[in-house]
Amino acid sequence: MKILVCISKTPDTTAKIAFTQNNTKFAAEGVQWIINPYDEWYALVRAIELKEKDPSTVLHLVTVGAADAEPIIRKALALGGDEAIRVNADHHDSFYIASQIAAIAKTGGYDLIFTGKETIDYNGSSIGGMVAELLDLPYISLAVKFDLEGTTATVVREIEGGEETDSVSLPVVVSCQKGVAEQRIPNMKGIMGARTRPLKVVEPVAVEALTSVVSFELPPAKAGVRLVPADNPEELIRLLHEEAKAF
Amino acid sequence: MSVLIFIDHSEGHVKKASLEALSYGAAVAQQLGTTAEGLLLGTVTEDLAALGKYGVKKIHQLAQDSLNHLDAQVYGKVIAEAVSATGATVVIFSNNLSGKAVAPRVAARLKAGLVAGAVALPDTSNGFVVKKNVFSGKAFAHISLTSPIKVVALNPNSFAAKTSDGQAEVAALNVQADTPKVKVVSATQASGQVPLTEAEIVVSGGRGLKGPENWGMVEELARLLGAATACSRPVADAHWRPHNEHVGQTGIAIAPNLYIAIGISGAIQHLAGVNRSKVIAVINKDPEAPFFKAADYGIVGDAFEVVPKLIAAVKKLKGLA
Ligand SMILES: Cc1cc2nc3c(=O)[nH]c(=O)nc-3n(C[C@H](O)[C@H](O)[C@H](O)COP(=O)(O)OP(=O)(O)OC[C@H]3O[C@@H](n4cnc5c(N)ncnc54)[C@H](O)[C@@H]3O)c2cc1C
Ligand SMILES: Nc1ncnc2c1ncn2[C@@H]1O[C@H](COP(=O)(O)O)[C@@H](O)[C@H]1O
Numbered sequence: 001m002k003i004l005v006c007i008s009k010t011p012d013t014t015a016k017i018a019f020t021q022n023n024t025k026f027a028a029e030g031v032q033w034i035i036n037p038y039d040e041w042y043a044l045v046r047a048i049e050l051k052e053k054d055p056s057t058v059l060h061l062v063t064v065g066a067a068d069a070e071p072i073i074r075k076a077l078a079l080g081g082d083e084a085i086r087v088n089a090d091h092h093d094s095f096y097i098a099s100q101i102a103a104i105a106k107t108g109g110y111d112l113i114f115t116g117k118e119t120i121d122y123n124g125s126s127i128g129g130m131v132a133e134l135l136d137l138p139y140i141s142l143a144v145k146f147d148l149e150g151t152t153a154t155v156v157r158e159i160e161g162g163e164e165t166d167s168v169s170l171p172v173v174v175s176c177q178k179g180v181a182e183q184r185i186p187n188m189k190g191i192m193g194a195r196t197r198p199l200k201v202v203e204p205v206a207v208e209a210l211t212s213v214v215s216f217e218l219p220p221a222k223a224g225v226r227l228v229p230a231d232n233p234e235e236l237i238r239l240l241h242e243e244a245k246a247f
Numbered sequence: 248m249s250v251l252i253f254i255d256h257s258e259g260h261v262k263k264a265s266l267e268a269l270s271y272g273a274a275v276a277q278q279l280g281t282t283a284e285g286l287l288l289g290t291v292t293e294d295l296a297a298l299g300k301y302g303v304k305k306i307h308q309l310a311q312d313s314l315n316h317l318d319a320q321v322y323g324k325v326i327a328e329a330v331s332a333t334g335a336t337v338v339i340f341s342n343n344l345s346g347k348a349v350a351p352r353v354a355a356r357l358k359a360g361l362v363a364g365a366v367a368l369p370d371t372s373n374g375f376v377v378k379k380n381v382f383s384g385k386a387f388a389h390i391s392l393t394s395p396i397k398v399v400a401l402n403p404n405s406f407a408a409k410t411s412d413g414q415a416e417v418a419a420l421n422v423q424a425d426t427p428k429v430k431v432v433s434a435t436q437a438s439g440q441v442p443l444t445e446a447e448i449v450v451s452g453g454r455g456l457k458g459p460e461n462w463g464m465v466e467e468l469a470r471l472l473g474a475a476t477a478c479s480r481p482v483a484d485a486h487w488r489p490h491n492e493h494v495g496q497t498g499i500a501i502a503p504n505l506y507i508a509i510g511i512s513g514a515i516q517h518l519a520g521v522n523r524s525k526v527i528a529v530i531n532k533d534p535e536a537p538f539f540k541a542a543d544y545g546i547v548g549d550a551f552e553v554v555p556k557l558i559a560a561v562k563k564l565k566g567l568a
Contacts, residue, residue, distance in 0.1 A: 013496050013516045017385040037497050094361060095354065120383050120496055120519075124363050125342075129319065129351030138428045139319045141348040144490065154432070158491060160257055160344045161442035165432040178483075178497060179490050210360030210394040214376055217387040219522070225529070225539045230548025236528060237560040239544055244526045246505035247448055247472055 001057045003047045004110040005081070006101055006131075008036040009065055009072040010121045019216040026121075026216070033068075035076050038116025038177060045181035046146055047114055048080035058082055060108065064100045066090035070199065077194040078186040084199045092122065093209035098130030103205045105135055111151070111170040117142055117177035128175035138172050144179030250276040250283045251335035252303065253326060255317075255345045258436070259292040263445050264341035264401075266301055266408040271368070271401050272339040273302025273409075278371050279337070285415065286329050288322060288424075289314035299415030301408060307333065307420040317345050318427035323352030328422045330357060330396065337375075342400035343444055350400045359396035366405040366523075383496045383519035403444050404502045405523075443492065446475035448505045449524070451494065453479040453517075455510020455531065455550055459487035464554045465509060471561045477501070479511050495520035510550045513538025530554065 011017075012032040020027045035044075044061070051057040059080065063073045064087040073084045087100040105113055113132075118125035125141075132139030144163065145156035151170045156163055158177070228236045240246045252272035255265045269285060276283035285298060285306040295306045307329060314321070326349065330338055338353060340346035342364050354361035362377040366387065370376040374391055377399055381388040392399075443449065450469040452462060462476075469476045476492060483493035494501055496519035506524035510531060511517060518541050521527070529542040532549050539545050546553050562568035 011382075013519070017382045019386075041497075094351070094363075095358070098351075098355060121381060123379075123381055123383060123500075124351075124361075125347045126351035126354070126361055126363050129323075129348065130355035130361075132320070133323055133352040133355035137320075139348065139352065140429065141319065142344060158344060159434065160255075160262065160444070162434060162436040163491070164434040167430045167432050168428060178493065210354075210358065211362065211390050211392050214389040214391050216381070217378075217389070219385075219387065222541060222543065225542040225545045227539075227545050227547060230546050230553060233546060233548075233553050233556040234560040234563075236544055236546055237557060237564060240505060240526065240528060241564060244505070244543065246526045 002110045003112045006115040007063045007076045009069045010036040023215045041183040042176035042180040043114035064097045078191040089204040094126045096209045099207040102134035113173045115175045132173035140174045250337040252339040254287040264343045264403040268341045269301035270408045271406045295417045299413035300410040305416045309420040319348040322349045326353045327356040338398045340400040346400045354398040359398045360392035360394040361398040363400040384522045441475040443475045448474035449503045450474045450507045451477035453511030
């Protein structure tokens with residue numbers, strides 16, 4: 001059993017979002033970087049749990065990023081995993097990233113590929129589906145529960161207004177969200193162990209990006225809150241109805 | 248060269264998000280001086296020709312019962328083939344849960360650039376640039392699509408469905424659908440409730456409500472307003488509410504017309520999922536709660552006193568009391 005978990009690097013959830021160079025670049029100065037929460041808390045932790053259940057499982061992590069992604073992938077390795085792979089490319093187009101992951105997956109022969117639900121900076125929610133298509137594998141999006149029995153996975157996923165339980169034979173690509181696992185805190189043993197586990201750097205395959213960011217924009221600031229006295233909540237309903245025309 | 252819009256449906260009905268996508272696609276087509284066509288896999292009870300009122304000239308349908316369930320792999324291939332068969336150069340999805348499952352597959356198959364989470368019509372004055380949400384609602388990015396075929400997934404509630412007179416021609420799509428590799432064991436649909444991502448009004452509760460037993464008033468206010476219910480992350484973590492109600496950076500991102508937050512502090516990670524709401528009303532007993540900075544309207548007060556009065560006021564307004 002071989003599992004690949006896709007790890008991306010994102011600004012901390014409390015990071016100030018600002019742009020430089022005429023609004024074309026994210027202002028990364030002073031920003032704390034973290035493992036994308038969906039990748040860490042759900043995809044990676046579930047994969048570690050599967051390995052704990054079946055220690056013969058081989059668990060690899062992959063990130064597509066420049067050298068500055070190394071602390072992040074190291075941090076992920078400290079949680080668990082046998083080996084990390086960094087594809088040495090700093091690119092933000094989903095198709096480009098998915099193509100790199102698919103290339104790694106092709107040579108690695110993985111039975112299971114986990115991604116997070118989405119990156120909290122780009123919010124594409126697309127890379128899992130693209131990787132699946134490039135590998136011609138089934139894709140189960142937005143999993144909230146994942147179980148494995150032999151080579152059959154039972155996955156509960158979120159669908160419009162409800163949930164669906166699916167059964168599928170490996171190999172499969174699954175995007176993970178809340179419910180799949182519980183967040184873990186790395187321990188000292190893991191952190192020390194991660195230093196000795198290999199981090200392989202591979203060069204990207206040649207792929208053309210299909211999209212590019214022209215510019216960023218911040219939403220207009222709110223005009224300020226209009227407070228209604230607590231003893232007159234009817235006034236709030238009137239304002240929402242007549243002034244804001246919210247219903 | 249045409250615009251092809253994927254029409255998502257469940258339980259025999261076209262989803263509201265797809266009506267928005269149809270109108271959006273029709274507007275894109277007009278901008279490009281071409282025609283908009285719809286694509287429906289499976290069957291619905293509605294009269295498809297009538298969807299012409301959203302601006303589409305033609306609807307391609309593969310009326311196969313097995314397609315009434317969306318399998319990402321099967322759908323991805325059929326849609327990609329439909330794109331080739333119709334010669335479409337722009338493909339529109341709703342960025343709802345179905346769109347998130349299928350649009351990336353279609354884009355990868357066609358080597359087409361994808362913008363997932365579009366919030367406005369493309370700028371076609373110089374290329375094809377689409378505005379999308381990034382940083383979990385804290386910013387927008389303008390993304391240029393450079394591939395010959397372009398795929399755009401429109402965020403629900405960001406483009407109003409428009410109608411005018413018009414009938415669409417319905418044509419059978421001649422494409423072979425594969426057998427799904429994924430077997431559906433069971434599905435539960437929270438029936439009677441408004442799906443959170445489609446809801447125009449959302450009433451949400453946080454830890455300030457003290458416990459699950461106090462959600463009756465949240466649900467009643469929601470019911471009266473035809474709203475969906477939501478909650479903050481600690482509320483879902485404590486199992487006071489189901490996790491699929493959790494909104495925020497690590498939960499669902501929503502953009503309703505009105506978001507009413509009751510007993511929620513307004514942490515940055517919570518705001519990330521709700522800050523695209525058009526109007527935000529906050530009820531919190533702490534005047535310093537950060538949520539007031541992101542709100543349009545607010546009441547500084549105790550939810551247990553304020554909410555029952557809001558319920559009474561809505562009932563009065565709707566002639567129910
Ligand atoms: C990486 C990360 C991701 C996260 N993702 C999310 C996310 O997706 N969604 C999310 O919601 N949170 C998320 N959080 C958690 C977030 O930081 C906050 O802890 C959380 O949103 C707080 O929930 P709350 O407002 O319900 O509770 P609290 O912060 O405890 O606030 C309760 C509020 O209720 C008010 N209150 C108390 N009693 C009353 C009363 N009787 N009447 C009226 N008001 C009252 C209080 O004044 C207070 O403001 C995340 C955190 C991290 C670190
Ligand atoms: N640069 C990257 N390297 C590795 N995996 C990534 C990268 N970017 C995104 N992913 C994975 O794809 C998921 C969805 O990303 P996105 O489609 O950008 O929202 C993330 O949760 C990650 O698991």
